[in-house]
Amino acid sequence: MRRIPLARLILGAALGGLLAASSARAADDTKLPKVEWSFSGPFGTYDLASAQRGFLIYQQVCSNCHSMNQLYYRNLEGIGLSEEQIKAIAASVQVPGGVDDNGQPIQRPGRPADHFRAPFPNDQAARAANGGALPPDQSVLELAREGGADYLYALMVGYSDPPADMKMQPGMMYNRFFPGHQIAMPQPLQDGSVQYTDGTKPTLEQEAKDVVTFLAWAAEPEMVERKQMGVKIILFLLLLTGLTYAVKRKLWSDVH
Amino acid sequence: MVGLHKSEFKNPLVRWIDTRLPVFTMMQNEYGSFPTPRNFNYFWNFGALAMVAMMIMIITGIFLAMNYVPNTALAFDSVERIMRDVNYGWLIRYVHMNGASMFFVVVYIHIFRGLYYGSYKTPRELLWMLGVVILLLMMMTAFMGYVLPWGQMSYWGATVITNLFSAFPIVGKSIVTWLWGGFSVDNPTLNRFFSLHYLLPFVIVAVVFLHVAALHITGSNNPLGIEPKGPQDTLPFHPYYTVKDSVGICVFLIVYAALVFFAPNFLGNPDNYIPANPMVTPAEIVPEWYLLPYYAILRSVPNKLGGVLMMFGSILVLFVLPWLDTSPVRSARFRPIFRQLVLLLVIDVIVLGDVGAHRPEGWWVVVGRLATTYYFLFFLVLLPVVGKLERPLKLPDSISKPVLGGGGPLPGGAPAKPMEKA
CATH class of the missing domain: 1.20.810.10 (Cytochrome Bc1 Complex; Chain C)
Structure with missing residues (x-):
């Protein structure tokens, strides 16, 4: 019928508009490298070994400057750490423990129920220690950047010397994927920045992949459960739609 | 009028309630037997x-x-x-x-x-x-x-x-x-x-x-x-x-x-x-996607107050729509010119949404202004004028005629809804 091409045109325009709108803000002159993520796609799950290696990097590198305020040590069960491991990790840091009998603030070893310890007591202290720049909280960083995991990975591997004609602000590093290309964070990861205990070779690319897997898990710890539930619900709805449509056909059969 | 409602329900509890507060009768009339055109x-x-x-x-x-x-x-x-x-x-x-x-x-x-x-x-x-x-x-x-x-x-x-x-x-x-x-x-x-x-x-x-x-x-x-x-x-x-x-x-x-x-x-x-x-x-x-078209209209006007008025106007114009459209024929199926214009309006609003998601620079400004112009042109000029000039197609005598008539090609293909015939 004549209506179909028009309907298709409208649908096409609608989808085109939607896609254009969603990619509108991603327009930068540097295209993000495509990485194969364990957690992409409707059946994706987190590669827990990779996330654990990523946590090691977070512990040894990121957490020197970046907070992760939304996470508790107990959450680490989600990347497959055991209760004992979590207790040991929490106990390895000192956290504020209220006040003693004289009203003086005290520190105590962390417990699984504690938030990840922040490296700085407040934003001002963080800025003062980082040349005026504030290292962003990493809890939902993966959701808070256009490009998500791909962008964070690109940022880790995007450091280089600035082009000859580029004038750098004092204390700034060149990173071709950072908006404006001048970033206050020095290159955090190099080949061999950490020693992996599982025999994985700590290349820059491997480290970047691992830490981003960890950050993606931290931002959406519910993702695996969500996708698994989604598959079941969609299958159920497809069945229900089929049944409903069959009932509808039967009921309407005497009308036409 | 004061007095108990005469309920037609048999179930004693339903009947007891319905005679005092005829919600069951209301539901039956409005969602049960409610006569609805057969050709939706x-x-x-x-x-x-x-x-x-x-x-x-x-x-x-x-x-x-x-x-x-x-x-x-x-x-x-x-x-x-x-x-x-x-x-x-x-x-x-x-x-x-x-x-x-x-x-x-x-x-x-x-x-x-x-x-x-x-x-x-x-x-x-x-x-x-x-x-x-x-x-x-x-x-x-x-x-x-x-x-x-x-x-x-x-x-x-x-x-x-x-x-x-x-x-x-x-x-x-x-x-x-x-x-x-x-x-x-x-x-x-x-x-x-x-x-x-x-x-x-x-x-x-x-x-x-x-x-x-x-x-x-x-x-x-x-x-x-x-x-x-x-x-x-x-x-x-x-x-x-x-x-x-x-x-x-x-x-x-x-x-x-x-x-x-x-x-x-x-x-x-x-x-x-x-x-x-x-x-x-x-x-x-940028606002959420569903507000982008209005945002585009707002930014298409080089004057702040003008932009705000146009943005509110884009919704307010809908209030007077029934009086802007001068055609007595309702369905676009029988209005060949209106049909093209209203489909163009759909594309226009999608384009406005796209414009709203982009910085108002270069071509986006031009596109935004053209799309804004068409939006208001459609409601304020085209609708009143087209309603007077357009020659609508012949309307069917009744709903059941084209629906039950079967066979031959009918305007707009009312009976040929593939999802119901398949």
């Missing part, structure tokens, strides 16, 4: 879908409000706590968040249906106007809801939108201060937005009730745009349209679930996962 296509699902979307929003919203803290220092963290520590909090929030988008998709298609098939024409003017009131309330509710997580786009969106009122001469600044409850977007603003975000949905429910009540006075329009002439033209609402709406609801839920479970942040803005910071302005401040 699937576009007539979208009213029911909007009702479902509204109920989902209210139910999820109530549970979110139990865990949300409307305080600038705690709001962002409380939302993250819902996502991480509240049992199935992530599900409730993602359903609510994407529900706003689904509600608008459905309502926009519902509005298109009304436009295309002339559902706004006499005697359904008031029904249409109530619908526009619902749209306005929805936009306000959605805007205030978007402020609640207190992310960067929440804060800056609130700042930009409330500042629009400062464009009005003399009283503008006072209005803005009054809206804010202070001298900038801050805790009092968040508190009142939360309060209103909880209130307005129930106002929407009330207006929806009026909308449906008015619908049940005039009866539904239909794809042919001619009134039913007798029982051969109608079907009882139940079971024919309850089951047909159910099919639509299932398909709606599939799309909805795909978004919620597999791409819950696809329609969101990453900046809203950064806590609000009054000292840092995001590179670009």
